[in-house]
Amino acid sequence: MMKGHQPSRPVLVALRGLGLGDLLTAVPALRALRRAFPEHRVALAAPAALAGLLPLIGAVDELLDVSGAGPVPCHAPDVAVNLHGAGPQSTAALLRTRPGRLLTHAHPLLPGTPGPPWDPGAHEVTRWCAMLGWHGVPADPADLSLTAPVSEVRGHVVVHPGAAYPARRWPPERFAEVVAALTRSGHRVLLTGGPAERPLAGEVAALARDRGATRTEVVAGRTDVAELAALVGAARLVICGDTGVAHLATALGTPSVVIFGPVSPALWGPSGRAAHIALWAGRSGDPHGDVPGEGLLEIGVADVLAAATGLLARAGEETDPVTVTLCEDGPLLVRGPFTIVTRDGRAVGPGRSTVALCRCGRSRVKPFCDGSHKAAGFRAPGEPAADA
Ligand code: FES
Structure with a gap:
């Protein structure tokens, strides 16, 4: 007992x-x-x-x-x-x-x-x-899937720069190049990690900003494991090294680019129902080493970006479109994998998959509707004809 x-x-x-x-x-x-x-x-x-x-x-x-x-x-x-x-x-x-x-x-x-x-x-x-x-207990190796907890954000890219040992950590400068390129293409990037990895994630974010990145947020150290699962499950893509988040992406069916170092993906690599790309230079070594593995350093920014953009393009083809519904005498209801950004490219909350945007101009929480249109007796202009 x-x-x-x-x-x-x-x-x-x-x-x-x-x-x-x-x-x-x-x-x-x-x-x-x-x-x-x-x-x-x-x-x-x-x-x-x-x-x-x-x-x-x-x-x-x-x-x-x-x-x-x-x-x-x-x-x-x-x-x-x-x-x-x-x-x-x-x-x-x-x-x-x-x-x-x-x-x-x-x-x-x-x-x-x-x-x-x-x-x-x-x-x-x-x-x-x-x-x-x-021992007589049948087990199915494909029985890996988890259902993601509900996430308040979706459609982002998770970049997880940490790994348990330096031998498996791709350089922060390279992660920063990838983050900057993704945000220039319009993607929102969340940098994840544990509490001890928050400085590393912050370093990657700062280096990425130096390279022109805009829509980047460090959430490392601010999520427990269930919240991390929610973020990974709602992401369009995960980019990481040979670490636990790669397995989370596999379990949750989120496409991933996994940058392998001294350990072959044949031993610890992804599988499962989503598209995953394991990048490996073919060099085995000490997975617990205190410097990045030689093979890890042979994988370049262009390799990771090529894999990432390919998976994002495929995910985009399979993603539901964004729809905007004109509510009668009320807000615009936006549904789908959208992100609202300011003129300088910063993402604005709430990051849900459905939001109501104020159309009457009376809301105190613009750009979102707070119901003020009702008290104001707002009357929306007539809806456009179907073939107008
Ligand atoms: S439309 Fe609801 S507050 Fe403006």
Whole structure:
């Protein structure tokens, strides 16, 4: 049972004490466990910062705050599942909970623990599904999708310049070139990241402004994981390195350009229902290195822009058109993937997919309608004829 908790149902605990992308690559395995153990209370041992994603995943009853390979605050679960790593630390941490049954990979230092051999060449999504399959739990690697939370903004481009290690961080100057080019083409860019990445996002924004960027906003450090998911889900495109946001784009079906460094996209690359482009120079190296990988630096601004503009053009063809409805004696109702900007190019809220624009001139919140037209008895001019 979990510490301080008296379960009425048998407990299954799954260990994945890692980051955002790691959790998202384990979603098919978690859903498979949910289906295979419908009577169990499923506890996920993972960092508390990821709790906001659990309602989107829909397979987990509870989060136990664990960062790293343990310890796991759970005693005598009916089933323990190692979705964390090859072992032995993670496997040993789960063995210390004294589970009734342990689903994990085999490890030579733990000969009494059955499981399939660890395959270092397996894609991270299929690895965990294959391990569960070996233990008799069928899992579908394509079962990755999440439904995005509602977003108040849409139609923007998310640029996420950070990554866990410098080896995977494309230079900020290059991100700035991309941001500037996108805003010159009329796109609104949101720079995302965690609290520790806010200075980096700010640096990219400042460099982009030096290059003529206008419609750029730094939201790094101001979103929790669910709000980040909403922004990614409502975006037309995500541009990022080999990091968790790339997996969020995959899960939410948002097109993405992912700039790979020392790790092949064959191991951690995107898949799924949306269009994704993985840029990789073909050079493997240390993913935890403290300088950008050589291959990462071989990917140029032109490469990223070519991929981005291609995906944006395709998304534009598939996007609903913007419509403007003349409300009788009232505002103009604008629907669709629009953005309202000032004369100098700054985006003006509220950024919803539908807004009412004042037509009477009496609103106190122009350009938006605040209902003043009713008190003013506004009468709109006659609507144009259909073929006028
Ligand atoms: S149209 Fe509503 S306040 Fe002007």
